Amino acid sequence: MIKLTDIDKWVDSRFQRTFILKGIKLEVQEGEFLSIMGPSGSGKSTLLNIIGMLDKPNAGEYFFLDEPVHKFNDRKTSKLHKNYIGFVFQAYHLIDELTVYENIETPLLYRGVKGKERASMVAEMLDRFQMVAKKDLFPEQLSGGQQQLVGIARAIIGKPKLLLADEPTGNLHSEQGEEIMELFKRLNEAGMTIIQVTHNEKYAEVGTRIVKLEDGAIVSDK
Numbered sequence: 001m002i003k004l005t006d007i008d009k010w011v012d013s014r015f016q017r018t019f020i021l022k023g024i025k026l027e028v029q030e031g032e033f034l035s036i037m038g039p040s041g042s043g044k045s046t047l048l049n050i051i052g053m054l055d056k057p058n059a060g061e062y063f064f065l066d067e068p069v070h071k072f073n074d075r076k077t078s079k080l081h082k083n084y085i086g087f088v089f090q091a092y093h094l095i096d097e098l099t100v101y102e103n104i105e106t107p108l109l110y111r112g113v114k115g116k117e118r119a120s121m122v123a124e125m126l127d128r129f130q131m132v133a134k135k136d137l138f139p140e141q142l143s144g145g146q147q148q149l150v151g152i153a154r155a156i157i158g159k160p161k162l163l164l165a166d167e168p169t170g171n172l173h174s175e176q177g178e179e180i181m182e183l184f185k186r187l188n189e190a191g192m193t194i195i196q197v198t199h200n201e202k203y204a205e206v207g208t209r210i211v212k213l214e215d216g217a218i219v220s221d222k
C-alpha cells in the first residue's frame, strides 16, 4: 500500500541544512497496524504528515497504492488524501466555527455522501463516542480529551483505507485511551490499515509492528 524510498526532509537556514528525516525506507502492506515510536523531535509527525500527503519530502519516492505520489501536484495529492486517508492530528485541528456535529460531518461533505446517509453516519459516530448531548457545542466548549474524540470520529467516519493517528491518546484518560485502542484494533481487524504514533509501550503493542525513529532515521522495525 505504501512504499517510501530514500525519503529526506530538511530545512535550510542561512548557513546550514538540518535534516528532519534522512534516508527513510518503509513499506507497509494493506491490513498492517504500525506503531511509530521515538523521542520527541525524532521526526515522527513529519513522517506521518508525509505519508498522509499533508507535507512533501525534499527527496525520495513515495508510492501509495502503486501511484507515484512524489510526481503529483497538490490537487491530485489532496484528492488522494480525501478519498483514502483519515488523519487524527496531535493538536486536534478541529474547525472552531463548526459544531461537533459539523466537524464530524466534514469528510462526508468532501466525498459527496448524500444527506440522509450522512445524517445516519454522523448519528452513529456521536452515539459511539457518547457525544450526542454535545453535538451542537463548538470545540472551545469541550475539554482536550473530548476534542480528541471528535478528531478521531472525524478521521474514521468515512471508513478510510488508511488511518493515520498522531498520538491519538495523548490527551485522553487511560480508560478512554484503552477504548480507542480497542476501537483501532477492531477497525484493523475489519481491514483498515493503521499507522499510529505513540509514546505508550502498551498501546504500541496493540499494533502488529513497531517502527522506531531516532534523529530522523529508522533504527528498528519489528
Ligand SMILES: Nc1ncnc2c1ncn2[C@@H]1O[C@H](COP(=O)(O)OP(=O)(O)O)[C@@H](O)[C@H]1O
Binding pocket: 011, 020, 038, 039, 040, 041, 042, 043, 044, 045, 046, 047
Ligand atoms: N517546518 C519546520 N521547520 C524547522 N524545523 C522543523 C519544522 N518541522 C519540524 N521541525 C523540526 O524537526 C524535528 C522533528 O519534528 P517532528 O516531526 O514534529 O518530531 P516528533 O513528532 O517526533 O516530535 C524537530 O526538531 C522539529 O523542531
Ligand SMILES: [Mg+2]
Binding pocket: 044, 045, 046, 090, 166
Ligand atoms: Mg510529533
